[in-house]
Every structure is written in C-alpha cells, then in structure tokens.
Amino acid sequence: MKKMSIFALATLALLGVTSSANAATTVLATNDFVGITFWVVSMGMIASTVFFFAERGTVAQAWRPSVSVAGLVTGVAFVHYMYMRGIWVETGETPTVYRYIDWLITVPLQIIEFYLILAAVNKVPGSMFWRLLVASLVMLVFGYLGEAGYMSALFAFIIATAAWIYILFELFSGAAGKAMKKSGNKAMKTAFAAMRMIVTVGWAIYPLGYLFGYLLGGVDANSLNVIYNLADFVNKIAFGLVIWHCAMLNTSVSKR
Numbered sequence: 560m561k562k563m564s565i566f567a568l569a570t571l572a573l574l575g576v577t578s579s580a581n582a583a584t585t586v587l588a589t590n591d592f593v594g595i596t597f598w599v600v601s602m603g604m605i606a607s608t609v610f611f612f613a614e615r616g617t618v619a620q621a622w623r624p625s626v627s628v629a630g631l632v633t634g635v636a637f638v639h640y641m642y643m644r645g646i647w648v649e650t651g652e653t654p655t656v657y658r659y660i661d662w663l664i665t666v667p668l669q670i671i672e673f674y675l676i677l678a679a680v681n682k683v684p685g686s687m688f689w690r691l692l693v694a695s696l697v698m699l700v701f702g703y704l705g706e707a708g709y710m711s712a713l714f715a716f717i718i719a720t721a722a723w724i725y726i727l728f729e730l731f732s733g734a735a736g737k738a739m740k741k742s743g744n745k746a747m748k749t750a751f752a753a754m755r756m757i758v759t760v761g762w763a764i765y766p767l768g769y770l771f772g773y774l775l776g777g778v779d780a781n782s783l784n785v786i787y788n789l790a791d792f793v794n795k796i797a798f799g800l801v802i803w804h805c806a807m808l809n810t811s812v813s814k815r
C-alpha cells in the first residue's frame with residue numbers, strides 16, 4: 560500500500576513537471592489575475608492530493624476508501640487545472656466545456672462519498688450508490704450536451720437542474736438523508752451535513768454560471784473562470800477535508 564501511494568504521487572509530480580515544461584514557450588503574465596488563480600488552485604489541488612494519500616494510512620480501515628476518493632478528486636482536478644492553466648496562458652481563454660472533462664470524473668466521485676461515509680458506519684443498500692451515481696451523470700451529460708451545442712441549451716439546463724434537485728432530495732429526505740438521521744455516529748452526521756451544505760450552496764455556482772454566463776450571456780469569461788476556480792477550491796478541497804476530519808474522529812488510537 561505504501562509503495563502504491565508513493566508511486567501515485569511520483570506520477571502526479573511528473574505530470575506536473577512535464578506540463579509546466581510544455582508551457583515554457585508562453586509565460587504567465589504577472590498581472591494575469593485569472594491565470595494566477597488557475598495556478599493557485601492547481602497547487603492547492605496537488606497539496607491536498609499528497610495530504611489525503613499520506614493521511615490515508617492513519618485512519619481506521621473502514622474510512623480509507625473515503626479518504627482515497629477525496630485524494631482522487633483533487634488529483635484528477637490537479638491534472639485538469641494544469642491543462643486549463645496552460646490553455647488560458649496561451650490563448651487567453653479556457654472554454655467551460657473543458658471543465659466538463661474534469662466534472663465528469665470528479666463529481667460522481669464526490670457524490671459517492673455520501674454513500675461511502677454512510678457505509679463506513681452503517682449498513683446501507685447498494686441501490687443508493689447507483690441512484691446518486693446515475694443522477695450525477697445525468698446532470699453532467701445534459702449540461703455538456705447543452706453547453707457544447709448538441710441540444711437546446713434551455714432544455715438541457717432543465718434536465719440537468721432536475722437531476723441536481725433529485726440529488727438534493729436524496730440527501731435531505733431520500734434514503735441517504737434518512738440513513739444519516741438514523742445513524743448514531745455523531746462525527747459522520749456532522750460531516751454529512753457539512754458536505755450536503757457544500758452540494759447545496761457551493762454547487763449552485765455551476766448552474767448559475769450556466770444560466771448567467773451561457774444561457775443569458777451576462778457574465779464575461781474572465782469573471783466566470785475566477786468564480787469557477789474559487790468554487791472548485793472550496794467544493795473539492797474543503798469537501799475532502801471534511802471527510803478526512805470525520806475519518807480522524809472515527810479513528811481511535813488503537814485502530815491505527
């Protein structure tokens with residue numbers, strides 16, 4: 560296990576180094592605020608990835624999948640951020656559609672975290688896992704189809720938003736919400752509630768960006784990128800830290 564995670568980290572570091580070498584021809588301007596936010600988020604993502612994989616071995620066995628998945632989310636986002644930063648520096652734009660490649664992997668991983676933390680302390684039906692996974696995929700696939708121009712932007716927005724609302728329903732009053740309420744594990748309940756708040760408030764940024772940035776066209780690309788970058792910082796890194804903290808609280812010294 561130790562060897563595996565060291566290998567994973569080395570691969571990530573190598574990817575980071577090679578993609579910055581590729582971008583060597585174009586320099587990040589010192590007053591390029593959007594470009595700087597791409598860099599800051601990239602570094603936040605790699606730092607969190609190292610942290611989650613390093614910490615993984617210190618939490619109780621049942622919590623390791625949750626912490627690993629948190630590390631995968633920030634790791635995948637790190638690689639995408641390095642790429643998007645490169646495109647931004649070279650062309651002065653980063654089409655939102657590129658973000659969907661990241662979301663398609665990181666968002667389903669984040670949504671199954673709810674299942675993983677519930678399953679770490681209680682018996683939960685596997686059907687919950689599938690419902691959450693499928694709903695998150697419907698949300699993203701329709702968002703992509705709309706944003707990339709394959710179907711009516713408004714129709715795609717409505718279906719994607721309905722899928723997000725379905726996820727919220729599942730987390731608040733559906734099987735996941737009920738399983739959380741019934742659980743006697745205080746740390747898990749606190750983490751679940753905090754993560755659910757992120758999925759409600761933090762995630763609202765993305766449909767709002769679709770609505771005002773794309774459908775109505777009232778937001779410029781610079782502001783939109785800065786907003787998405789800051790949102791991702793909270794929605795991926797803080798989200799993972801909540802899970803890690805909960806895992807630590809559920810790990811007694813003897814179980815380490």
Ligand SMILES: *C/C=C(C)/C=C/C=C(C)/C=C/C1=C(C)CCCC1(C)C
Nearest residue numbers: 698702719720723762765766769794
């Ligand atoms: C780290 C990236 C995250 C957490 C991205 C989340 C993205 C969403 C919650 C996107 C949701 C959308 C809608 C609810 C409707 C319009 C289409 C989307 C895909 C922007």
